[in-house]
Amino acid sequence: MTKLAIACMLSLALTLPAAAQQEPRADSGLSMKTWTPDNGNGSYTNPLFYDELADPDLIRVNEWFYLTGATMHAMPGLPLLRSRDLVNWEFLGYAAGELDLGPSYRLERGRNIYGQGIWAPSLRHHNGVFYIFANVNGRGTWMYSAINPKGPWTHWKMKRSLQNLSVLFDDDGKAYAVWGLQQLRIAQLTNDLSDIVPDTERELFTKADGMGGNAHFYKVNGKYYIVSANDAGGTMPAARADHVYGPYEVNPAISKEEGFGMAGGYRLKNRQYPFEVVPPNPASRAMTAMHQGGIVPTEAGEWWGFSMMDYNSAGRLLSLSPVTWQDGWPYFGLPGNPGHSPRTWVKPRTAQAQQSAAPFVRSDDFSEPALKPVWQWNHAPVEDKWSLSERPGFLRLRSMQAASFWEARNSLTQRAIGPVSVPTAALDASGLLENDVAGLGLLNLPYATLAVEKKNGKLALVLFDQARNQSTRIGITATRVWLRAECDFRTEKARFSYSFDGERFQSIGQEFTMIYQPVTSQGVRYALFNYNTGKQNGGAADFASFEVYQPYPHGLTRPIPYGQTIQLASFRGSAGLAARGEALVNAAPTPFTILDLGLGRAALQSGNSYVTIAADGSAALQPAQSGVTQAFQWIETPTGELALMSLLTNRFLRIDPRTGAVRADAPGPLPDGSDGARFIWSKK
Template identity: 35%
Template sequence: MQMSWTHQTLSRRRAVTAAAGLAAGALLPPAAAPGTVSAAAQGPDLATAAAYTNPVIWQDFADIDVIRVGDAFYASASTMHYSPGAPVLRSYDLVNWEIAGHSVPVLDFGAKYDLHGARGYVRGIWASSLAYRPSNRTFYWLGQIDFARTYVYTATAAEGPWNRLTTISTPYYDAGLLVDGDDTLYVAYGNTTISVAQLSPDGRTQVRTQQVFTTPSSVGTLEGSRFYKINGQYYIFLTRPANGQYILKSSSGPFGPYTMRQVFLDLRGPIPGGGVPHQGGLVQTQSGAWYYMAFVDAYPGGRMPALAPVTWTSDGWPVVQLVDGAWGTSYPRPAVPPPPRPVAPMTGVDTFDGPVLKPRWEWNHNPDNTKWSAGNGLTLRTATVTNDLYWARNTLTHRIQGPTSTATVQLDHSAMRDGDRAGLALLRDSSAWIGVRRDGGVPRLVMVNGLTMDGNWNTTNTGGEVASAAVSGSRVWLRATADIRPGTGRLGTFSYSTDGTTFTRLGPAFSLGNDWRFFMGYRFALFNHATQGLGGAVRVTRFDLSTP
C-alpha cells in the first residue's frame, strides 16, 4: 500500500511524532561528545597525510551506502526517476570518486517510468543498499520500489552487467543489507518501527522478519537503515531526517534486543548554508581506520557527500570526529595504499565516441532506445509530441558540479523539423533552457523559462520565451552556467556561440529553486522533442562540463 505524498514527505524529511511504543531495550544517554580531530589521535600515518576538503563529491549523490572490497571502495546513491538508477561509485582513497556503473539498468517498474500515461517523478530509486558477498564474489543491490515490493540485483563487477536476482513481496523501506560472517543475509529496514529480515541462502526469498525497535516519541522519526556487524556486535545506523544520526547496538544477535544512542544532532555541516550531514554509511580502511560518509542537503544542487573520521568508545559506540564543534571542511586524508590508477573524472569533455553512454549520464525516466544513438556524437531523434518538457522522453541529464560549473554543448540542428524544440536545460521542478526552435522552416535561438511543476509533480506551466536571436548555418554552441551554492545567489545563465569561441548572453538570469521536496538537485539536460510530428533529429557532437 502506497503512502500518501504528505505522509511520504514528512516521513522522509521531517522529524514527526513517532507512534506510541517502547524501545526494544533500554534507551541510553547520548554517546560521549564527538571529538575534535588531532593528528596524534588519528595515528602516525594520518598525522603526516595531506588534507582533503568536504564535500568530497560536489555532485548530487544522496542516501549513500559505502563498502570496501579489497583495496577499492564502492558507494550507491538514490536516483529517484532517473534511468539507469542506483549508480555505483568507486574510489581507492574515499576522496576521489568515479561512477563505475548502475545497479538498476532500467526502471521496469511500471509504465509511469516510461512517461507513458503517467510520470514517476520523485518515485523510483530511494534509499537502498549495496553489499558484497565474499562467498560468491558478488555485489548485491537491494531496494524497495513504490512501497510495493523489494528488488534485488547482482553483479560480479561494479561495472556490471547487473541482473535482477529476485523480487520480494515485503517492501524493505530504506533498507540496509548485511552479509554476516557466516554468509547469512539480513536486512534492516523501516520508518520509526525498525525491523530485521533474514533472507534465504540464495538471497531470493524472505525466511523471517521481526520488529526489533520502536523509536521513542522523544526522538521522532528514524529511518535510512545501514546494518553492520563490528567486533561481534550488531549495529543499525539510522538517520533522523534531516538533522540527526542515531545508532542501535545489539550484543545478542541481529534480532536484538537493541539499545540506542545519539551520534549527533543539529551538527553544523561543511557547506555554508547547507544542512546537517546525515543518512550515510560507515566504512573501514585496510589499516583499520573508520570513516562516515554522509550527505549534506545543499539545494539547489542536491545532496552532496561529505566524509569524516570515526573513532569508537571503549564500550563500542562510534564517535564522529569534529573540527571546532562541526563536521570539518578539511581532514587528513585516509591512509590507504597508493591507487592502482587515477579515477575517471566526473567533469570534462564527452564526444559520445562509442555506442554506449558513459555512466555519468542518466535519462529523465526510461528512454525510447529506438530514438537515440551514440558514436560520432549523440543523436537524439524526437520521441514525443508535446509542448511540455516534463513529458518529453529521451531527455538526457548530467549532474551539475558545484559550487559553480558550466556546461557547453555543440549542437547540429540541421535535421530538425518544424515544431521541434532542442537544447540545453537547467532541469528540476522549476526549469529553464536555451536552444533552437524551428517553425515555418526557420530555426531560431531562444531562451525559455518558467517551466514549473506543483508538489504532486504535475506540470503547472510549460514556460515562455523571454529572449531570442537569429541563427544561421547548421551548428550552434549552447552554454549554461549554474551557481548551486545554497544561499541567495543560486543563479543560472545562458549564452550561445556561432564559432565555439565567442559567446553571447541570451535572456535574463534564472533563479534556481532550492526547495527540498523534489529531493534531486538541478541537472544539465540535453533534449529534443516535437510539438507537431515526429521525424526530426539533432546531433550533439561535444559536451564539456568545466569549473572556474
C-alpha cells in the same frame, strides 16, 4: 630561531607538493579539469563528488572500497564505484539498466516517476558475491547480484517489500534486514534472500524513539549497530545492542554537523505555477547537516564515516568523515569535537596509495560508439529515437510529441557539478521540423531551457524560465548555435547565453534561481533534449559536443597563501584578527605571515610570535613552543570563506561577536556567522 626551523618543528607530517588550485580553461572540453576531493598534499576536501550521490552505501572488500547510491528516475541506475583510499574513485558500471515498468516509467499518458524509481540501496558482499538491495518505489524491493562488481548483474524481486532496508550478514551466516522510515522493523531473511523467515519479524523502534529511517546495519566487535537518519532534525542517530533483536540503546546524534558554514538554500513553497520561492534563511541549519550514512573500517584499523549532505540545488552530495569511537559510539568527527566533521582533513591510511582521480569524464564530443557513462536518460529512453551513428560525430535526438520539457522523452542528462560549472552544447538545428524544440536545459522544478524552436518555418532562440512562466525569444537564421548555462551553486544562480561561432557569447534573459525540491528528489541536471509541441515527430537535433568547464575543480577556490602576508577580516563583522602585544583582539586586522606545515595546515606568524591555542581554547601570541598548539587546518567553506581549525582542540578559531575574545572553541562555522568563526582573507 629561523622561520624554516620553526616550520620544521611545527610540521606534523611529510609535506607533499601543493596542488594547483585553479586551472585555466582548456581549448577542448574533453581535457577540462573536473572536481576532485584530493588536494594533492595528503589531505582531502568534502564533498567527495561535487555532484549528487544520494542515499550512499559503502563497503570494504579486502583492499577495495565499493560504493553505490540512489538514482531515482535516471537510467541506467545504481552506479558502482571503487576506491583504495576512500577519496579517489573509479567508475565500474551500473547494476540496473533501464526500468521500463509501464507508462509512468516512459513519460507516457501524462504520467511520470519523478522522485520515485530506485531509492536507498543496501550494498553488501557475502561469500564472494556482491549484492544490492534496493527499493523500486511502487514495485517492491529488488535484489541485484554479481560475482564481479563490473557486472554482469542479475536481479529479481523479493517477495516482501522492505522499504529503505539494510542487510546484515551475521557471523553465523544468517542474514537480517532492518527497514522502514520512522518506524524500524527487523526480520531474518531466508537463505535465498528473497523473503523473511516466518515469525522472525519484530518492531525495533517507533517514531518516538527518534531513529528515523534509511538505516545502515553493522556488527562491530560483537555488538550490533544501526545508523540512521532523522529527517526532522537533520542529524544522524545510532542504536546499539548486544543481540540482533535488542534491546537497543539510542544515541540521538553521532553526527550533527550544521553544514560547514553553508545555509539552507532556496526552497519551493508550492509545486506549480505561480511558483513561490522561499529565500535562504542562514539561521536555519537543520537540512544542511550530514545525515543518512554509515561507517566503514580500513585495513589499517581506522574507521571512517560516509554520509550525504544537502548542498541545496546541487543535490545531496557524499561526504567523508573521520570517526572517533567514544564511550562505545562511532562519532563522526575528531576527539574533543564529536559529531562535527571537518570539511578538509587528512586522507585515510591505506596499504596502497592512489593517484588523484575523478570517476567521470563530463564533456563529450560524441565521437565514440557509446555514450560516456556520466550520461543518464530522464526516464526510460526510446531506443530508435536517438543515435550516435546516423551522423557520425554527433548525438542525434529525434523529436517526439510532448507538451513541455518536463514531459519530453529521451532527454539525456547528467548531474550538475559545483561549486561553479559552465555547460555548453553545440547544436546543429538544420534537421528540426515544424514545432520542434531542441536545446540545453537545467532539469529541475522549476526548470529553465535555452532552445532552438521552429515555428511557421522559421527558427528562433527561446529561453524559457518556468519559475516566471516567461519566454525570451530571438529570431535567428543560423542553424549552428552554441548554448550555454553558467551555474553558480554557491549563490544558486544561473545565467544563459548563446553564440554563433562558439567563441563570442551573448547573454539572454534574466538570472535563473536554481532550487532543491522534493518532487524530483534530485539536484539540478544538465539536459540535452528535442521534443515536438505539435503532432509531427521525427525532427533531428544534432549535438556536436557538450563541454563542462569548472573554474574551481579543487577543494580551495584560492590557494593557501603560504609564505605570504595576509589580513583576516571577520565575516559579517566590522573588524578582524589583530595582534596587540601578546594578545589577540577584535580590531582593525593586522598582518600575519602564513607558514606551510604540510597536509594543508598552517601557522600564523606576527613578528617573532605565533597564534597559539591553549587547552581551554583561549588564543594568544607566543613564541614557538609546541607544534600542535600553533597548527591550524586551513578550511574553505562551501561559500568561499576561511575557517581555521586548531589541531589542539579540533575546534575553530573565532572572534566572539559579543565580547571580542579570540578563542578556538567553535564546533563548526555557522551559516549566519553568529559564532565569529568565518574569515575573509586578503593579501597585505
